[in-house]
Amino acid sequence: MSTPWIHRYAQRTQRMTSSMIRELLKLIAQPDLISFAGGLPAPELFPVEEIKEAVETVLTIKGAKALQYSTTEGYPPLRDMLVRHMKRYGIVVDIDNVLITSGSQQALDLIGKILINTGDKILTEHPSYLGAIQAFTMYGADYVTVPIDDDGVIPESLEVGLRAGPKFMYLLPNFQNPTGVTISAGRRRELVLLADRYGIPIIEDDPYGQLRYEGDHIKPLVVIDAECLECQHNGRYSGNVIYMSTFSKTLAPGLRLGWIVAPKEVIHRLVQAKQGTDLHSSTIDQMVAYEVGRGGFIDRHVQHLREVYGNRRKVMLDALARAFPDPSLGVRWTRPQGGLFLWIELPDWMDTSELLKTAVKEKVAFVPGTPFYPNGGGRNTMRLNFSYGTEAMIEEGIARLGRVVTQQIARRNAAVAAVGDTITT
Amino acid sequence: MSTPWIHRYAQRTQRMTSSMIRELLKLIAQPDLISFAGGLPAPELFPVEEIKEAVETVLTIKGAKALQYSTTEGYPPLRDMLVRHMKRYGIVVDIDNVLITSGSQQALDLIGKILINTGDKILTEHPSYLGAIQAFTMYGADYVTVPIDDDGVIPESLEVGLRAGPKFMYLLPNFQNPTGVTISAGRRRELVLLADRYGIPIIEDDPYGQLRYEGDHIKPLVVIDAECLECQHNGRYSGNVIYMSTFSKTLAPGLRLGWIVAPKEVIHRLVQAKQGTDLHSSTIDQMVAYEVGRGGFIDRHVQHLREVYGNRRKVMLDALARAFPDPSLGVRWTRPQGGLFLWIELPDWMDTSELLKTAVKEKVAFVPGTPFYPNGGGRNTMRLNFSYGTEAMIEEGIARLGRVVTQQIARRNAAVAAVGDTITT
Numbered sequence: 001m002s003t004p005w006i007h008r009y010a011q012r013t014q015r016m017t018s019s020m021i022r023e024l025l026k027l028i029a030q031p032d033l034i035s036f037a038g039g040l041p042a043p044e045l046f047p048v049e050e051i052k053e054a055v056e057t058v059l060t061i062k063g064a065k066a067l068q069y070s071t072t073e074g075y076p077p078l079r080d081m082l083v084r085h086m087k088r089y090g091i092v093v094d095i096d097n098v099l100i101t102s103g104s105q106q107a108l109d110l111i112g113k114i115l116i117n118t119g120d121k122i123l124t125e126h127p128s129y130l131g132a133i134q135a136f137t138m139y140g141a142d143y144v145t146v147p148i149d150d151d152g153v154i155p156e157s158l159e160v161g162l163r164a165g166p167k168f169m170y171l172l173p174n175f176q177n178p179t180g181v182t183i184s185a186g187r188r189r190e191l192v193l194l195a196d197r198y199g200i201p202i203i204e205d206d207p208y209g210q211l212r213y214e215g216d217h218i219k220p221l222v223v224i225d226a227e228c229l230e231c232q233h234n235g236r237y238s239g240n241v242i243y244m245s246t247f248s249k250t251l252a253p254g255l256r257l258g259w260i261v262a263p264k265e266v267i268h269r270l271v272q273a274k275q276g277t278d279l280h281s282s283t284i285d286q287m288v289a290y291e292v293g294r295g296g297f298i299d300r301h302v303q304h305l306r307e308v309y310g311n312r313r314k315v316m317l318d319a320l321a322r323a324f325p326d327p328s329l330g331v332r333w334t335r336p337q338g339g340l341f342l343w344i345e346l347p348d349w350m351d352t353s354e355l356l357k358t359a360v361k362e363k364v365a366f367v368p369g370t371p372f373y374p375n376g377g378g379r380n381t382m383r384l385n386f387s388y389g390t391e392a393m394i395e396e397g398i399a400r401l402g403r404v405v406t407q408q409i410a411r412r413n414a415a416v417a418a419v420g421d422t423i424t425t
Numbered sequence: 426m427s428t429p430w431i432h433r434y435a436q437r438t439q440r441m442t443s444s445m446i447r448e449l450l451k452l453i454a455q456p457d458l459i460s461f462a463g464g465l466p467a468p469e470l471f472p473v474e475e476i477k478e479a480v481e482t483v484l485t486i487k488g489a490k491a492l493q494y495s496t497t498e499g500y501p502p503l504r505d506m507l508v509r510h511m512k513r514y515g516i517v518v519d520i521d522n523v524l525i526t527s528g529s530q531q532a533l534d535l536i537g538k539i540l541i542n543t544g545d546k547i548l549t550e551h552p553s554y555l556g557a558i559q560a561f562t563m564y565g566a567d568y569v570t571v572p573i574d575d576d577g578v579i580p581e582s583l584e585v586g587l588r589a590g591p592k593f594m595y596l597l598p599n600f601q602n603p604t605g606v607t608i609s610a611g612r613r614r615e616l617v618l619l620a621d622r623y624g625i626p627i628i629e630d631d632p633y634g635q636l637r638y639e640g641d642h643i644k645p646l647v648v649i650d651a652e653c654l655e656c657q658h659n660g661r662y663s664g665n666v667i668y669m670s671t672f673s674k675t676l677a678p679g680l681r682l683g684w685i686v687a688p689k690e691v692i693h694r695l696v697q698a699k700q701g702t703d704l705h706s707s708t709i710d711q712m713v714a715y716e717v718g719r720g721g722f723i724d725r726h727v728q729h730l731r732e733v734y735g736n737r738r739k740v741m742l743d744a745l746a747r748a749f750p751d752p753s754l755g756v757r758w759t760r761p762q763g764g765l766f767l768w769i770e771l772p773d774w775m776d777t778s779e780l781l782k783t784a785v786k787e788k789v790a791f792v793p794g795t796p797f798y799p800n801g802g803g804r805n806t807m808r809l810n811f812s813y814g815t816e817a818m819i820e821e822g823i824a825r826l827g828r829v830v831t832q833q834i835a836r837r838n839a840a841v842a843a844v845g846d847t848i849t850t
Contacts, residue, residue: 068679134700
């Protein structure tokens with residue numbers, strides 16, 4: 001068994017770090033371990049019966065058409081349904097602005113494929129979504145990272161980043177993965193103006209926008225850009241923002257269906273790229289998504305998801321307040337208004353990759369924050385998912401994790417005190 | 426509406442030629458036109474009822490699991506089924522050598538992604554499969570092309586090509602798309618030895634291997650390489666050949682399912698690349714393919730396809746013999762032993778892109794050969810598909826096409842004669 005050539009050849013993947021999360025998911029596959037590490041929607045909420053009915057209908061009515069090759073752009077009734085759906089959120093586009101992708105991961109890949117050349121700088125939030133970093137890094141991206149606070153990316157820092165000449169900004173305005181942070185309405189307007197002034201496009205990744213559990217909906221960047229008078233777009237879809245979303249969180253991730261909204265000339269390039277990538281997304285899965293969605297079922301289903309996930313989020317926040325050390329000890333976490341994740345910062349001296357080993361022994365797991373920082377950092381951070389576990393699991397898991405963190409801090413404080421004693425005596 | 430940045434940015438797609446076939450398929454969407462242009466399997470043969478039953482079973486038994494995220498490598502029972510299936514053809518591998526892809530187009534994309542850097546040379550047959558050229562060109566490939574004859578790629582020419590230092594060879598040994606030509610057993614051995622001697626891996630693309638209508642099965646390159654004593658591989662899977670195939674021709678293309686066989690360390694890189702590309706292929710579609718295939722249905726179905734497609738091929742060959750000009754006039758075509766396509770060469774002075782316009786007026790269409798030549802050429806060639814149309818359509822379509830070609834040749838001969846008259850008088 002020898003394939004010497006692969007070591008000479010596979011430069012792209014050599015540059016990729018082996019996915020930490022992936023290795024981790026293997027480690028934590030223990031039945032009695034409570035994992036907050038995944039990013040999975042709750043499977044017990046999947047509309048299995050509705051999908052079963054939809055497949056039956058599609059194969060009865062469409063027959064062989066559901067199994068044949070189809071157009072790269074995607075199933076027209078599905079794209080049309082998305083146009084109507086997005087209109088309610090103020091995104092006014094037509095069907096030729098919409099490309100169906102094989103999950104939003106493919107949207108990221110196609111954007112990387114048409115836009116990134118080796119050495120190009122991409123501006124991201126600090127931290128940002130790991131899947132995007134993986135997709136862009138395959139095309140040789142370097143990163144300009146911009147710090148965020150509880151209102152999202154900080155405009156003054158963003159402008160500093162823009163001066164570094166990034167090719168585009170990649171932003172997750174709603175309940176960002178990994179932090180759960182949302183960019184405020186005021187900042188959204190500021191950053192759209194900055195993007196326009198610097199002539200740098202924005203990729204707006206919005207997988208969770210519909211999963212808001214409190215507060216009011218905030219206009220997406222793509223709408224603010226279209227309405228921007230200073231940018232002279234006159235309330236029409238203008239094209240400095242590429243918007244993307246997915247059915248993975250509102251219907252089912254196993255179907256691998258997402259979509260991109262972009263100006264027609266950008267869609268044209270993305271279609272060329274997708275043609276060489278997988279020809280088109282599964283014909284039958286697209287027809288099923290349309291069949292399930294066309295009567296309004298997905299809207300009703302999302303209402304239900306909001307309720308269940310909203311409760312789980314509340315249970316996690318309450319459990320954190322009970323089980324975690326006091327903020328005065330350098331421990332803080334975000335309070336996301338939606339989405340699937342929250343984010344914890346521990347004292348500077350802590351290393352969550354090390355902490356994870358102890359946590360796994362105590363039968364609880366999370367994702368250490370470092371892989372979300374393309375330029376390094378975040379050793380003392382972690383991401384917790386609150387959509388997958390039941391409320392009881394969340395309470396128990398946070399209690400376990402709280403004990404682990406509390407013990408580590410107590411041990412360190414004791415050690416510091418002992419050193420202090422040694423020095424003073 | 427202005428997106429000036431896209432023109433500055435999208436270098437990769439600028440290099441791609443807009444897909445000629447794609448544009449063409451729009452042109453020929455007329456109800457009474459007989460098209461040999463597509464590469465579509467016959468939809469009336471799709472096992473709609475079997476797939477309907479399989480989806481019902483999968484959603485009943487697997488439930489939410491069929492709709493959840495799943496592993497990048499693919500559904501283990503499906504990979505295991507493929508291992509058993511391939512064993513019958515002498516490909517002895519285990520499950521860790523198999524990666525499920527979103528159609529074999531994605532296999533080509535992932536191979537390009539991990540192996541090709543801008544300016545790398547890739548060796549292909551001349552002509553070769555358009556989809557591979559599209560996938561590889563996105564990563565900046567240049568091409569070393571090797572002529573073929575009725576026994577496939579010519580070893581002497583191949584060796585000349587290998588001296589140019591290509592990164593890998595991309596070959597379609599069985600009923601090649603576009604020509605229908607098969608590489609003979611003797612040549613397969615020669616080229617495996619050459620690959621070994623020059624240390625250059627082979628990508629063996631085999632979408633049609635099971636669709637053989639006459640003659641005996643010929644060992645795949647991956648088997649010859651494994652058995653090669655001179656290469657000292659001792660009858661084990663050695664890894665100088667990456668093998669790929671698909672469910673698109675034997676089950677249904679709309680599911681977008683293919684697979685790659687490669688050494689584990691290559692699979693590892695491909696998995697990393699796929700993770701950044703689309704996370705994984707549709708969970709439910711993979712489970713359905715397994716459910717349909719596990720009891721042996723696909724084998725029985727392939728028997729049926731062989732019979733129908735074999736007859737259609739015979740009808741097309743007979744019709745060509747009746748309707749097309751005599752070989753002495755510089756017209757010749759291949760006699761494929763399997764697959765979906767045959768290939769016609771017309772006299773040197775003919776341009777099939779021009780001819781197509783006339784043909785469309787006569788309500789018949791084909792694919793001009795030029796897009797299959799990555800370094801140019803083939804102006805006088807065309808590809809015909811014989812799997813999609815019924816026997817009656819094939820007879821009528823070839824009769825129409827024969828008239829168009831015969832008329833063009835007669836007109837030219839008359840013109841040449843007139844010029845001759847002018848000169849001699």
